[in-house]
Amino acid sequence: MPIETIEFDLSMVSPETGRYLTARAYTVDGVNNVDGTPRELSIGQLVMAICLQRATALEATIIALMEEMNSTSAKLEALTEIETEVLKWPDELKAAGTSARSLNNYNVSSDNAAYPGVTYKTALVGMGVIANGISYVRVSGNPDSDDIMFDDFITQLESKMDEQNSFSQQKMIELQSLTSKRDQSYDMISNVLKSLNTVQVGIVNNY
Numbered sequence: 453m454p455i456e457t458i459e460f461d462l463s464m465v466s467p468e469t470g471r472y473l474t475a476r477a478y479t480v481d482g483v484n485n486v487d488g489t490p491r492e493l494s495i496g497q498l499v500m501a502i503c504l505q506r507a508t509a510l511e512a513t514i515i516a517l518m519e520e521m522n523s524t525s526a527k528l529e530a531l532t533e534i535e536t537e538v539l540k541w542p543d544e545l546k547a548a549g550t551s552a553r554s555l556n557n558y559n560v561s562s563d564n565a566a567y568p569g570v571t572y573k574t575a576l577v578g579m580g581v582i583a584n585g586i587s588y589v590r591v592s593g594n595p596d597s598d599d600i601m602f603d604d605f606i607t608q609l610e611s612k613m614d615e616q617n618s619f620s621q622q623k624m625i626e627l628q629s630l631t632s633k634r635d636q637s638y639d640m641i642s643n644v645l646k647s648l649n650t651v652q653v654g655i656v657n658n659y
Contacts, residue, residue, distance in 0.1 A: 455480050458492060499644045507637035514630050517623060524620050526566035527579055531613050533561060534572050535606070542591045542602060552590040552599060555582075581612045 455478055462473040478498045479490035482505075493501060541553050555573035562568050567575040576582045582600060590599040600608075 455498070456490070496645050496648050500641050503637045503641045507634050510630055510634040510637065514627065514634065517627050517630065521620060521623050521627070523566055524616055524623070526564055528613060528616050528620070530560045530564050530567050530575050531579070531581075531609060531616070533564070534558075534575065535609055535613075537572075538589060538602075538605065538609075541589060545591050551592045552588040554588050556587055576609075579612055581608050 458477045458479065459474055462475055464473050465471060466473055477492035477494065479492060480498065480501050483491050483493065483501055485491045537558060545551060545553060555576065556571050558572045559569050560567045560572065560575050567578065570578075573582070573587055577584050577586075582605070585598055586600045587598045588596070588600070589602055589605050590596075591602040595601055
């Protein structure tokens with residue numbers, strides 16, 4: 453934020469030198485009068501402009517981070533839903549006398565924010581849990597080229613869930629830090645203005 457300084461004479465003179473006292477005003481980019489000319493700010497207003505710009509920038513970063521965290525939470529919900537369903541398959545396949553089941557025949561819940569209504573395969577490939585060529589989870593027998601064995605599948609699924617949980621925790625720490633910095637910007641406005649007011653009251657009382 454470029455800051456320009458404007459110095460001007462006051463009507464009062466210094467009792468020591470007899471010269472007119474001077475004061476300063478400030479202008480910053482983006483803070484203008486109605487006619488578009490730069491608005492002259494006091495030091496207190498300058499502090500407010502700087503702190504508010506910083507707080508606004510931090511707020512935008514916080515919103516973007518929260519959206520990223522919401523996306524991660526939705527992915528974790530999808531992974532948990534898939535795992536809960538697939539864990540049933542060994543018993544169901546054994547009872548049916550079969551050994552594999554297609555990931556293309558099952559869909560994530562339609563209310564999931566990350567993968568609404570898409571097939572398990574699409575969601576899992578999208579999150580990097582399985583390769584695009586894998587379509588079946590096999591619980592017994594020798595796997596074909598488009599199969600993944602049940603134990604390997606669960607291992608890869610839980611690894612991705614751990615990764616997403618770790619990512620979410622890191623982002624939460626980052627969010628707390630950004631929120632604290634934003635709040636500090638607002639607190640600085642209050643503290644600086646309070647200090648300036650105290651100084652001004654002291655000057656008036658001295659006359």
